[in-house]
Amino acid sequence: MDNKNFxxxxxxxxGYTDKFIIDNISFxxxxxxxxxxxxxxxxxxxxxxxxxxxxxSLVKGSIYxxxxxxxxxxxxxxxxxIAIVTQTxxxxxxxxxxxxxxxxxxxxxxxxxxxxAEDLELAHKFMKLTGVLRFKDKLMTELSGGEQQLVAxxxxxxxxxxxxxxxxxxxxxDISHQMQVLNLIQKLNEEYNLTVLMIIHDLNLxxxxxxxxxxxxxxxxxxxxxxxxxxxxxxxxxxFNAIVITQENRITKKPSILLVSDKxxxxx
Amino acid sequence: xxxxxxxxVFFIAIMFLLLITVSLLALSVGEINFTPxxxxxxFKNQTGIEYMIIHNIRLPxxxxxxxxxxxxxxxxxLLQGVYRNPLVEPYTLGISGGASLGVAITIIFNxxxxxxxxxxxxxxxxxxxATTFLxxxxxxxxxxxxxxxxxxxxxxxxxxxxxxxxxxxxxxTAENLNSIIFWIMGSLDEPNKILVKAVFYISLVGLATSYxxxxxxxxxxxxxxxAKHLGVNTTFIIRAxxxxxxxxxxxxxxxxxxxxxxxxxxPHLMRLIIGSDFRLLLISSFLGxxxxxxxxxxxxxxxxxxxxxxxxxxxxxxxxIVFIIVMSRSKIKI
Numbered sequence: 001m002d003n004k005n006f007x008x009x010x011x012x013x014x015g016y017t018d019k020f021i022i023d024n025i026s027f028x029x030x031x032x033x034x035x036x037x038x039x040x041x042x043x044x045x046x047x048x049x050x051x052x053x054x055x056x057s058l059v060k061g062s063i064y065x066x067x068x069x070x071x072x073x074x075x076x077x078x079x080x081x082i083a084i085v086t087q088t089x090x091x092x093x094x095x096x097x098x099x100x101x102x103x104x105x106x107x108x109x110x111x112x113x114x115x116x117a118e119d120l121e122l123a124h125k126f127m128k129l130t131g132v133l134r135f136k137d138k139l140m141t142e143l144s145g146g147e148q149q150l151v152a153x154x155x156x157x158x159x160x161x162x163x164x165x166x167x168x169x170x171x172x173x174d175i176s177h178q179m180q181v182l183n184l185i186q187k188l189n190e191e192y193n194l195t196v197l198m199i200i201h202d203l204n205l206x207x208x209x210x211x212x213x214x215x216x217x218x219x220x221x222x223x224x225x226x227x228x229x230x231x232x233x234x235x236x237x238x239x240f241n242a243i244v245i246t247q248e249n250r251i252t253k254k255p256s257i258l259l260v261s262d263k264x265x266x267x268x
Numbered sequence: 269x270x271x272x273x274x275x276x277v278f279f280i281a282i283m284f285l286l287l288i289t290v291s292l293l294a295l296s297v298g299e300i301n302f303t304p305x306x307x308x309x310x311f312k313n314q315t316g317i318e319y320m321i322i323h324n325i326r327l328p329x330x331x332x333x334x335x336x337x338x339x340x341x342x343x344x345x346l347l348q349g350v351y352r353n354p355l356v357e358p359y360t361l362g363i364s365g366g367a368s369l370g371v372a373i374t375i376i377f378n379x380x381x382x383x384x385x386x387x388x389x390x391x392x393x394x395x396x397x398a399t400t401f402l403x404x405x406x407x408x409x410x411x412x413x414x415x416x417x418x419x420x421x422x423x424x425x426x427x428x429x430x431x432x433x434x435x436x437x438x439x440x441t442a443e444n445l446n447s448i449i450f451w452i453m454g455s456l457d458e459p460n461k462i463l464v465k466a467v468f469y470i471s472l473v474g475l476a477t478s479y480x481x482x483x484x485x486x487x488x489x490x491x492x493x494x495a496k497h498l499g500v501n502t503t504f505i506i507r508a509x510x511x512x513x514x515x516x517x518x519x520x521x522x523x524x525x526x527x528x529x530x531x532x533x534x535p536h537l538m539r540l541i542i543g544s545d546f547r548l549l550l551i552s553s554f555l556g557x558x559x560x561x562x563x564x565x566x567x568x569x570x571x572x573x574x575x576x577x578x579x580x581x582x583x584x585x586x587x588x589i590v591f592i593i594v595m596s597r598s599k600i601k602i
Contacts, residue, residue, distance in 0.1 A: 053497055079499030090491050093544060105487050106499040110480055113547050159498070 005064070006031035006195055007163060012061035014051040020058065021047040023219035029212065032193040034186070036200050036210030038230075040240050043216040045199045049167050053084055065163060079106035083156035084165040087172060089148035091140035096151050099140055100127055103158025119158075126157040130184060146177025153184065164188070166198040170205070178202075182209055207231055207255045215239060231255040276548055279541070283555040287334065290562045294330050295322060297566055299574055328464045329456045333565050334558035335464075336456065336520040337530055339471040341557025342478060343513035344531030345538070345549055349485040350509045351415055357532035358517035361422035361510075362399045364528075365429035367521040368452055370395020372433050375447050376440045388451065389463060392522030399425055400514040415492075415506070453578035454525030456565050467523050471554075474516045478550050481509055485546040527580050529587040530557050540594060560587065 008028040015021040022044045029035045037045050050056050052063060054075065063070050070078055083103070103126075104119040115123075127133040130150045140148060149169055156164060166185065170178040186209055188194045200206045206213055206227065213230040215222045217239045223230050233246040236257065243265050249256040296302045300321065302310070310318045343358045358364070373379070374391040403425055407418035437445055458464055484505045487495040492502050517531070534556045535549070542548050564582040571577060 055493060055496055074499075075496070075501050076499035079497065084497050086494070090494060092489050094489065098545070099490075102487055102490070102498060105483060108483055113479065113482060 003031045004028070006033075006066060007197070008062075008064040010062045010064075012048075012051065012059075012063065014047060014056050014059040014061075016047075016056065017058060021219050022051060024061075025216075025219075025221055026061075027214060027221060027224060029195065029197065031195055032189070033212055034189045034196045034198070034210050035212045035214065036198050036206040036227075037214050037216060038200060038203060038206055039216030039222070042218075043239075044219040045216055046167060047219075048216070049084065049165055049199065052082065052165065054078060076106045079159055081161055082163045082165065083159040083161035084167065085149070085152050085156050085169050086167045087169070088145070089140065089152040091143070091148055093139050093141055095136070096127070096132060096138055096140060096143070097123060097136040099151055100132075100154045100158050103155040106159060122160070123154070123158055126154040127151075129157070129188075130154040144177075146173045146180060149173065149177070149181050150184070153181070153188075157188070161194075163195045163197065166196065166200075168199050168201060171201060178205070185209070203231060203236070203257045207257070208252070227255050231257060233257075276542065280548070280551060280555075283552055283559070287555050287559050287562075290559050290566075291330050291334070294333070294562050294566050295326050298326065298569055328458065328461055329565065330562060331468050332456050332458055332464045332524060333561040335468040335471040336524045336527065337534075337557035337559070337561030338554040339467070339474060339516040339520045339557070340527065340531040341534040341553045341560070342471070342475060342550060343516040345535035345546075345553040346478060346481070346485070346509050346513045347531075348535055349488060349546060350506050351419060352488070352491070353419065354536065355532075356419065357529075358513060359426070359526070359528065359531065360419065361403055361514070362425035362429060363396045363514060363517045364521055364526045365426040365433075366399025366402075367392040367396040367518060368448075368526060369429040369433055369436075370398070371451050371522075372436050372448050375444050375451075376436055385460060386463070389522040393518050396518030396521055397514065399429065400510070400518070404510065451525050454527040454580045456524055456561070456579060458523055463523050467519055470519050471516065474512060475550065475554050477512055479547075481505060481512075482546045482550060485509075489544060525580075527561070527583055529580075529583045530560060533587050533591045534560055536591065537594060 005028045010026050012022055012025045013020045025044075025048070037048065039045050047056070051059055052070070054071070059071060065081055068081075070082070073081075089099075100123045101115050101119060104115065104122070107119070124133060124136075127136060130153050132147060132150050132154055135143060135147065135151070140151065143151065153169075164185075169185070170181050173181065182205060185196060185198070189196045198210070200210075210227060212224070213227050214224040215230050215235060222239050223235055231246060233244050236242065236244050236246070243260045243262070245258040245260060246255055247258075248254070292304065292307075295307055296304065298321070300318075302318070302322070306318075307322060310316070310322055313319065314323075340358055344356075347356045347358065347361070348354060370391040370393075371388055373395075374387055379387060379391070403418065403422045406421050407414070433448075437448060440448075484495065484500045484502075487498045487500045488502070488505070496502050520527075535553050538549055538552045538556050542552060560583070561579070564586060565579050567586070568577040568579045568582045
């Protein structure tokens with residue numbers, strides 16, 4: 001297997017009906033990596049994900065996963081390789097167990113109405129791993145936002161994906177749940193060698209968890225590299241149009257970003 | 269099998285028994301009442317006026333009732349699943365309006381010579397299919413469609429066909445007007461046995477086909493985008509369900525007229541009772557629709573006997589009252 005070019009995106013252009021949002025993007029990520037995608041609103045982060053999951057009709061260029069062109073894959077085949085966790089779990093009146101079992105959909109045959117013993121076993125395994133097994137008979141609507149996200153991750157794992165996409169999975173959560181979700185993702189990445197591609201707004205969390213970061217600006221890659229290379233005050237000021245102070249955290253040795261208001265800025 | 273599954277199987281079995289019971293009741297009551305023993309005897313002898321009543325009048329009516337109730341309720345549950353909108357019913361998309369218009373045109377322009385006795389059902393079906401087709405091509409643009417847009421266009425087409433109907437009705441003869449109104453009010457009284465059989469088989473095939481979509485419909489409960497993430501070909505599924513629901517509704521409307529309310533309330537009641545898993549919801553809505561239509565028909569035939577009320581009156585009244593009571597008492601959100 002080609003470990004280095006596990007996900008290979010080449011000259012990708014995509015967008016909605018008549019306008020390209022993603023403008024000629026090329027990058028590749030290696031198997032087992034934890035890559036963060038950052039950028040201001042409208043820079044094309046979510047559009048990039050929608051291109052990968054096949055939700056856009058206007059696509060040029062190519063996306064290879066493990067040397068397979070995913071743009072030509074059947075939807076079910078693709079869902080066996082790529083799973084996505086979005087900002088919210090869109091809770092409906094469905095039990096936690098049934099929600100996680102939906103992750104087995106890509107493996108179901110047309111007339112197969114019932115879940116197999118294997119489906120159930122996998123669902124339980126991943127519910128246990130994400131710590132939601134105790135809720136299995138509760139309705140999704142009865143859980144908190146953080147718990148729902150953990151269930152959504154269990155559903156994504158039930159797809160047994162090779163690549164896990166996360167679109168701001170913690171943006172609606174308090175810090176305790178943010179850390180719970182991100183620690184879990186890190187564990188999955190390290191212990192199960194799951195390749196992770198995550199859109200994240202919080203730059204400090206990006207620095208803490210990602211080993212590679214891609215910074216998007218207006219549909220193009222502005223810069224990519226290690227957190228130290230990408231998260232400089234100059235890059236952030238240029239792309240986000242915000243004043244920040246960046247420094248290496250003395251304890252964690254990782255970049256730390258401090259936001260500065262206009263008023264404070266004038267005073268210093 | 270877990271206790272949950274046992275409960276679910278049990279529920280379906282009860283629905284099935286209930287349908288059989290109601291069918292037997294429908295066989296025995298009417299202008300002349302028979303006891304179950306008498307019915308058995310009549311079927312054994314196969315002669316006499318009693319056999320005529322039971323075999324040639326009541327039995328086809330029951331079969332048609334099950335078929336039409338099942339088909340309407342099934343297409344309601346399918347459409348509510350796709351549109352994720354609890355107010356959608358088979359008639360929302362203009363299907364009944366189109367069918368009625370087709371029939372009105374046939375009656376007014378006296379086109380019966382084309383297909384003879386089949387002319388009204390055929391024109392009803394053509395009207396239904398033509399409207400759905402129109403809604404579809406108006407709503408889809410460059411292979412991209414918005415579900416809400418489709419609904420709005422359906423509602424508009426519905427209004428337009430009813431206005432056209434009113435125009436035609438206000439300018440035609442009293443005799444034609446009578447036939448149109450009689451047809452619109454809906455009835456399970458269909459003398460042609462071939463038509464009854466056709467509707468019955470089509471509704472059963474529709475039920476079987478709908479099970480191909482049970483898993484995708486379950487995934488669609490999480491929204492179109494999340495269903496796509498799970499590998500559902502949503503464009504195909506939405507199109508297939510739209511076509512299936514149109515055929516089911518078109519066929520029932522063209523034979524039994526516009527019987528309202530079944531497609532809206534039965535799916536809701538079933539959802540309140542057994543939850544939103546489509547693997548259960550499809551079959552139980554079908555059975556529930558049949559039960560509801562048969563009960564309504566029994567009431568319609570007996571309440572002012574020897575005269576008969578249009579079945580739509582009963583489905584609307586009873587259905588509405590039961591529905592409001594259940595809804596206001598239940599804690600479940602729509």
